Amino acid sequence: MNELAxxxxxxxxxxxxxxxxxxxxxxxxxxAEVIKIESSxxxxxxxxxxxxxxxxxxxxSATLNITTPEGQELIRDLVRSSHVVVENFSSRVLSKYxxxxxxxxxxxxxxxxxxxxxxxxxxxxxxxxxxxxLLQGYSGRVGMIGEPNAALEAMGILxxxxxxxxxxxxxxxxxxxxxHWRRSGQGAYVDLSMLEATVALLPEALxxxxxxxxxxxxxxxxxxxxxxxxxxxxxxxDAWLALSVRTDEEWRGLCRVMAEANLDSQPFAAxxxxxxxxxxxxxxxxxxxxxxxxxxxxxxxxxxxxxxxxRSRHMADIVADPHMRERAMFxxxxxxxxxxxxxxxxxxxxxxxFAPTPAIGQDNDYVFGTLLGLSAERRAALAEAGxxx
Amino acid sequence: xxxxxxxxxxxxxxxxxxxxxxxxxxxAFGARLLADLGAEVVKVEPPEGDALRGQxxxxxxxxxxxxxxxxxxxxxxxxxxxxxxxxxLLGELAGRSDLVIATDRALRGAAPDWVQRPATxxxxxxxxxxxxxxxxxxxxxxxxxxxxxxHQASPVTDPxxxxxxxxxxxxxxxAGGLVVAIAALWAVEAADGARPGxxxxxxxxxxxxxxxxxxxxxxQAGMDVTNRRRDPSKGLxxxxxxxxxxxxADGAVMVSPRExxxxxxxxxxxxxxxxxxDASLCGDRVVRTGxxxxxxxxxxxxxxxQRNRDVVEAAxxxxxxxxxxxxxxxLIENVQLRARQxxxxxxxxxxxxxxxPALPFRFVSQSGDELARxxxxxxxxxxxxxxxxxxxxxxxxxxxxKRSAVGGL
Numbered sequence: 201m202n203e204l205a206x207x208x209x210x211x212x213x214x215x216x217x218x219x220x221x222x223x224x225x226x227x228x229x230x231x232a233e234v235i236k237i238e239s240s241x242x243x244x245x246x247x248x249x250x251x252x253x254x255x256x257x258x259x260x261s262a263t264l265n266i267t268t269p270e271g272q273e274l275i276r277d278l279v280r281s282s283h284v285v286v287e288n289f290s291s292r293v294l295s296k297y298x299x300x301x302x303x304x305x306x307x308x309x310x311x312x313x314x315x316x317x318x319x320x321x322x323x324x325x326x327x328x329x330x331x332x333x334l335l336q337g338y339s340g341r342v343g344m345i346g347e348p349n350a351a352l353e354a355m356g357i358l359x360x361x362x363x364x365x366x367x368x369x370x371x372x373x374x375x376x377x378x379x380h381w382r383r384s385g386q387g388a389y390v391d392l393s394m395l396e397a398t399v400a401l402l403p404e405a406l407x408x409x410x411x412x413x414x415x416x417x418x419x420x421x422x423x424x425x426x427x428x429x430x431x432x433x434x435x436x437x438d439a440w441l442a443l444s445v446r447t448d449e450e451w452r453g454l455c456r457v458m459a460e461a462n463l464d465s466q467p468f469a470a471x472x473x474x475x476x477x478x479x480x481x482x483x484x485x486x487x488x489x490x491x492x493x494x495x496x497x498x499x500x501x502x503x504x505x506x507x508x509x510x511r512s513r514h515m516a517d518i519v520a521d522p523h524m525r526e527r528a529m530f531x532x533x534x535x536x537x538x539x540x541x542x543x544x545x546x547x548x549x550x551x552x553x554f555a556p557t558p559a560i561g562q563d564n565d566y567v568f569g570t571l572l573g574l575s576a577e578r579r580a581a582l583a584e585a586g587x588x589x
Numbered sequence: 590x591x592x593x594x595x596x597x598x599x600x601x602x603x604x605x606x607x608x609x610x611x612x613x614x615x616x617a618f619g620a621r622l623l624a625d626l627g628a629e630v631v632k633v634e635p636p637e638g639d640a641l642r643g644q645x646x647x648x649x650x651x652x653x654x655x656x657x658x659x660x661x662x663x664x665x666x667x668x669x670x671x672x673x674x675x676x677x678l679l680g681e682l683a684g685r686s687d688l689v690i691a692t693d694r695a696l697r698g699a700a701p702d703w704v705q706r707p708a709t710x711x712x713x714x715x716x717x718x719x720x721x722x723x724x725x726x727x728x729x730x731x732x733x734x735x736x737x738x739x740h741q742a743s744p745v746t747d748p749x750x751x752x753x754x755x756x757x758x759x760x761x762x763x764a765g766g767l768v769v770a771i772a773a774l775w776a777v778e779a780a781d782g783a784r785p786g787x788x789x790x791x792x793x794x795x796x797x798x799x800x801x802x803x804x805x806x807x808x809q810a811g812m813d814v815t816n817r818r819r820d821p822s823k824g825l826x827x828x829x830x831x832x833x834x835x836x837x838a839d840g841a842v843m844v845s846p847r848e849x850x851x852x853x854x855x856x857x858x859x860x861x862x863x864x865x866x867d868a869s870l871c872g873d874r875v876v877r878t879g880x881x882x883x884x885x886x887x888x889x890x891x892x893x894x895q896r897n898r899d900v901v902e903a904a905x906x907x908x909x910x911x912x913x914x915x916x917x918x919x920l921i922e923n924v925q926l927r928a929r930q931x932x933x934x935x936x937x938x939x940x941x942x943x944x945x946p947a948l949p950f951r952f953v954s955q956s957g958d959e960l961a962r963x964x965x966x967x968x969x970x971x972x973x974x975x976x977x978x979x980x981x982x983x984x985x986x987x988x989x990x991k992r993s994a995v996g997g998l
Contacts, residue, residue, distance in 0.1 A: 201787050205778035218802070230775055251806040310955055320951070323928040329910040333832045337843035338912035340920050342834075344757035346742070348841065350885050352834045353819070354742035354754045359803045361756070368767035373950050375774035376626045380601030380954070387955040388601065396931050396949030399920055401763035403945070407654040408646050409917035410943045420755045423729035431733060431752045438748050438817060442733035450725070508727040510734035512753035515804040515814045518736045523721030529795055537809065543799035544772045544791040545716065 203550050204231025209378060212237060212278055213259065214266075214287040214299070216244050218332070218360055219316055219394065221255045222367030224286055227374060228258025229541035229552030235278065235567055236261050240560055240589050253557045257541055260563035263589050270587040272298050276307050277572050283381065284312040284374060291317075291327055301389045310387035312377040316370055320393030332362045332394070339398035344405060345420045356420075366397045427472075427479035428454070428486045431512055434495035440512040441495045443486070443502060448472065453505030454486075457498065461489050564588055598958030600627025605777065608682050609633065609663070610670070611692030612640045614728070614762035615793065616712050617659035619769025620690050624662040625948050626960070631682060631975060632663045633670065650939025655759075657935055657968040658945050666975030670695065674988055681982055683707065684784075688777045690769060693717060700788050708780035709788050710773050712765070716792035726793075732761050735797035740804040744819035751817075761797060768796045831877060833885050834914075835892035835900070842897050844904060844911040849873060854907040858900075859891050930963025937968040 209232040213224045221236075228234040236259045238245040245263075248256075265271045276298075279285060285304060287294070294300045294315075301313040315321055318330030336342050336356060345356035370392055377388040399406070408415045416424060423429040429444040445451050451472070455464040463469060463485065468478035475482060490498065495511045502509035511517070519530055519537060528549050529540050533556065542552035568574045568588060582588045605628040609620040617632070617639075624630040632639075642656045666682075669675040683689050684705030693713035701709070711717060714726040724734075732738045738753035745751040755761065772791050780786040808814045832845045846855035852871065856864045864871055870884070871877045877884060892900060897913045904911030913919065920926065921944055929951070932944035947962040983990060 201779050201783060202781060203779050205775055222802070226771065230779075250810060251802055254802050254806045254809070305955070319925055320929050322951070323925045325925040328905065329908070330912070331832070331845055331910060334843050334845055334910055334912045337834075337841075337914040340915040340917055341757040341760070342843070343841075343914045343916065346751070346754045348834070348836070350834060350836075350889065351746060351819075351882070352832065352843075353745040354751050355834075356741060356754075356757060357832070358743070359737075359740050359801055361760075361800075364800045364802065365764060365767070368764065368771060369949055372622060372626075372767060372770045372774070373948075373952065375771060375778075376601040377952070379605070379774065379778065383604060389953045389955075390950050391953075392950035393929065393931075396926065396929070396946070399926065399931070400946040400949045401760045402758040402917070402920075403655055403658045403763070404646070404758045405917040406920060406946070407658065407943060409921055411646050411648070411654065411941075413646060415758075415917075418757075419729070419759065420757055421752075423727060426727070426729070429729065431738065431754070433749075433752070438815070440733075440739075440753050442730050442738070442753075444727050444729050446727065503724050506725050508725045508730045510724075510726070510730045512733040512739045513736050514739045515736050515801060515808040518798055518801075519805075519808060521721070523715065523719040524795075524798070527716055527719045527792070527795065529798060539799070539805050540795075542772075542775075543768055543796040544710075544789055545718075545795075546790070547788055 201546070203546065204553060206230040206232035206378065209233070209284065210282040211235065211284040211286060212275070212282050214285070214289065215316070216288065218251070218255060218363035219366035219370065220286050220288050221252075222364055223370040223374065224259060225255050225257050225541060226367070226371045226552075227284075229554070231553060232284075234259040235282075235563070236558070237266070237275070238263050238560055239265060241265075245560055248557060248560065254539065256557040257538075258553055258555050259558055260566060261558040261560055262564050262567040263561040265587050265589050266297050266299070268587050270582065270585065274568070274572065274582075274587070275299065276304070278567070279304050279308050279311060281571060282308070282311070284314065284378070286314050286316075286370070286374075288316045291321065305387065308387075310381060310385060312374065312381060312388050312390070314370060314374055314377075314390040314392065316366055316392045316394060318394050320396065321391045330394070332360055333357050335362045335394050335398060339395055340402060340405065341398060344402070344415075344418060362394050362398045365401065366392065366394045369397045422483075425476070427475040428482040429479070430483050430487075432487045432490040434490050434498065435492050436494065439495040441490060441498060441509060442512055443507060443509040445475070445507060446472075450507050451475065453502065453507040456505050457501045457507065458486070458489055461485060598954065598960065600625070600960050601952065601954070603627040605629070605688070606686045607631070607773070608686040608689045609691070610679065610689065611695030611712075613692045613712055614641065614659060614759055615765030615769050616690055616692055617641065618763055618766025619773060620663065621659055621661060622766065622770040622948070623773060626952075630663040631686070631978065632660060632665050633668050633679065633682070634665060635671075636667055636669050638667075648937045648939055648941040648943070650937060650941065652937050652939065652968065652971065654943055657937065657943075660969045661933075661935060661945070661966050663969065664975040664978060665969055666979050668979070678979075678982055678986065678988070679703070680705070681986060683709075688773055690773055700785075704785060706785040708776040708783070708786035710769065710776055710791055711788055712769060712791045712793070714792065715794050717788070717790045728759070728762050728793075729755060731793045731797060732756060735794045736801055736804065737761070737797045739817070740801055740814075743817035745817055746819050748817040761793070764800065765793055765796055768799075831874070831881060833881070833888060835885070835889055837892050837895050837897040837900060840897040840916065841914040842892065842900050842904075842911055843914060844900075844909065846909045847874065851909050852877065855904065855909045858903045858907050858909065859888065861891070933963060934965045935968050936965060938971065
C-alpha cells in the first residue's frame with residue numbers, strides 16, 4: 201500500500217482563507233506537493249497562528265507578487281511543470297492577472313484547474329460579493345439551526361460550515377480529476393459553487409419543500425422518530441447530556457436507568473408510536489430528572505443499558521479522550537499537540553503525512569531556484585524588484 | 590447513434606467499480622457521489638430492503654424521496670448477507686470491484702474473509718479500534734459526542750438558555766458522505782490493486798471532530814474552550830467581519846457592509862445617509878464593531894418594515910454583500926441555482942418528479958466534455974435493477990435463489 205498516493209502530483213495553490221487551504225492540506229497529506237503562493241504584504245498570510253496553522257500543513261510556501269508581469273511569468277513557468285491549480289480569486293483578478301483556466305491551459309493543456317467561488321463562475325449572481333457566513337444564510341441552513349436571534353448565536357454561523365464543506369467537495373473533485381488524468385491524460389476544469397456545496401447537504405428540507413410539506417421537527421435540536429430525544433441540562437457548570445430513544449429496547453434501558461421516575465408505568469410507555477405522540481411530555485420528564493444529576497455518571501449508565509447518549513463534549517474533552525488519542529486523531533509533533541491531517545485511519549494507524557505549516561516564503565529557493573532554475577543572482581534581483589516578496 | 594459517435598462522457602471515474610454494503614447515510618451518499626462522477630456502483634440491500642427506504646419524506650406513492658436522493662444512479666441488488674450463500678456472493682461481488690464501502694455491521698465488525706476483496710472502507714460510529722468503540726450512538730448523538738454541537742452554540746450571551754445545538758437537516762451524515770468519497774478515492778489509489786486490499790477505518794465521530802478547525806485552534810492557543818459565555822467586551826464580530834441578521838416583514842436577511850465605503854452605501858439603502866456623519870455611532874469599522882448590537886437594533890427598526898427580497902435587491906444595486914435567509918422553497922426557485930442547472934429532476938414510479946441537488950460543481954474535461962447537470966433521472970426502483978447481475982453470479986456459483994424480495998434473491 202502506498203499511502204502517499206498523490207506522490208508526483210504538484211499543486212499550485214492560490215487559495216486563501218479556509219476552503220482552499222483545507223483542500224490542499226488534505227491533498228498534501230496524501231503525498232501531493234503543494235506550493236502555496238503567498239504575499240508577505242498581505243496580513244492574510246503574515247499572521248500564521250490560530251486557524252491558519254491548523255489548515256496549512258503539508259505545504260511549501262513561496263512568496264510572489266502576482267500583480268507584476270514578471271510575477272505572472274513566473275507563475276506560468278510554475279504551471280508548466282504542475283498538475284493542479286487551486287484558486288478562489290474574484291473573476292476580475294483571474295482575468296486581470298492572466299490566471300484564468302483559458303490562459304493557463306494554453307501553457308499546460310492538461311492542467312486540472314479548480315475554481316471555488318461563492319456562487320460559481322456562471323449564472324446571474326456569479327459576481328456577487330459573498331462571505332462564507334452570508335452563504336450559510338443564503339443556503340438556508342441558518343434558518344434551520346437553533347432559534348432566530350439578533351446576535352446570530354447558536355444558529356450555525358460558528359464554527360464555519362460552508363468553508364470546510366466546500367473543502368471536502370473540492371477535494372473529491374480534484375481526486376476524481378487526478379484519477380481521470382492518470383488514466384486518460386486529460387486535464388479538467390472544475391467550477392465549484394459554495395452555495396451549491398452547502399445546499400446539496402440539506403435533502404430533508406428540500407424534499408419536503410418540493411412535496412409541499414414542512415419538516416416536522418428541527419433535526420438540530422432533536423432526533424426525528426425518537427422519543428425522548430434532545431439535549432438536556434445536568435448538574436454542574438454548563439453540563440449537558442444528549443440522548444435519543446428510538447426502539448423498545450432502548451426505551452427499556454432508559455426506564456432502568458431512570459427507575460425512580462417510573463416512566464414505564466406511564467400511559468405513553470407501551471409503544472414507540474405512543475411515546476412519539478407524547479414526546480414533549482417525556483422530554484420534560486427527562487429534563488426535570490437530569491437537571492440535578494451528574495452528566496458523566498448518567499452517560500455511563502445509559503450507555504451500559506444500550507441507550508444512545510453522550511455528554512455534549514467540548515474540544516478540551518475531545519483532545520483528552522483516550523479513545524481519540526489511541527486512534528491517533530491527535531498527536532504530539534515537536535512537543536505541540538496537533539490534529540490529524542486526514543479524518544480516517546489505516547490498520548497501521550496512519551492518518552496522513554504531516555509537515556507543520558511552513559514559514560512564509562520558506563521555500564522560495566526551492567520553488568524559484570530548484571524548480572524554475574533561476575540563479576541566485578536572478579532571484580536576488582527579483583526580490584529586490586519586489587516580484588519575489 | 591452510428592459507429593463514429595463517441596460514447597457520452599460518463600465522468601472522470603468511468604472505469605471505477607464500487608460495491609456498497611450496509612445501511613448508513615454517509616455510506617450511501619459517498620457512493621452516490623462516486624456514481625455521479627461516473628463510477629459503476631452496486632448497492633446491496635437485505636431482502637427486507639434498506640432501512641432508509643423507511644425514512645421520509647415519502648412521495649404520494651409511498652416511496653422514500655431521501656432514499657432516492659442517496660441512491661440515484663446505482664445498481665441495486667437484494668442479497669441476504671446473513672446466510673452462508675449470501676456471504677459467499679458478497680465476496681464474489683467484492684472480487685469484481687475496485688473498492689468496497691461498507692458499514693461495520695454489514696461486515697460483521699471484522700475484516701471479511703474474501704480473498705479477492707479490494708480496498709475496503711469501513712464506516713462506523715466510533716471506529717474499529719479504541720477504548721470507546723461500540724458506544725450506543727446515533728446521528729444526533731454523534732454531533733454532541735464530537736463537540737460539534739457544543740461549539741456550534743459558542744459563544745452565546747446566556748449559555749443557560751442556549752443549549753448545544755446540532756447541524757441542520759442530515760448535514761452531519763452528508764458531510765460524512767463527502768469524507769467517504771474522499772477516503773474511497775484515496776484508498777483505491779493507495780491500494781493499487783492489492784488483493785485482499787487494505788481496510789480503512791472511518792468513524793463518524795472523527796470526521797465531525799476534524800471539521801472543528803476554529804475550536805481546535807483556540808484550544809491550541811491556550812484559550813478556554815470550555816466556556817461558552819460571550820465576552821461582551823469583544824462586541825458581536827462574527828466569523829472575521831461584521832455580519833448582521835435583520836428580520837424583515839417577511840423572513841430575514843444577513844448583511845455585511847464591512848468597509849467604510851460599503852457602510853456608506855448601505856446607509857443610503859436604508860435611507861439613513863446621515864448615520865455616516867455620526868462618528869460616535871458608526872465612525873469606522875472599529876466603532877461599528879463596538880456598537881454592533883445598537884446598530885442591529887436601529888437597522889432592524891427599518892428592516893422589519895421591508896420585504897426581504899426588496900432589501901436584497903437594493904443592497905445588490907449598491908454593491909453591498911446582502912443575502913436573504915432562504916427557505917427551502919426559495920432554494921428550489923433560486924435563479925442562480927436554476928441558471929446553473931443545479932437540480933436534477935428525479936422521477937418516481939408513481940409519476941412524481943422531485944428536484945434534487947446535482948454535484949455542486951461543473952466538471953469539464955480538457956476535451957470539452959461536461960458532466961451532465963439539470964437532467965432527468967429515474968428514482969431507484971422499489972425492486973432493484975440488478976437481477977441480471979445476480980442471475981449471472983448465481984449461475985457462476987452454481988447456486989439458486991431461495992426467495993425473492995426487494996431486488997431478487
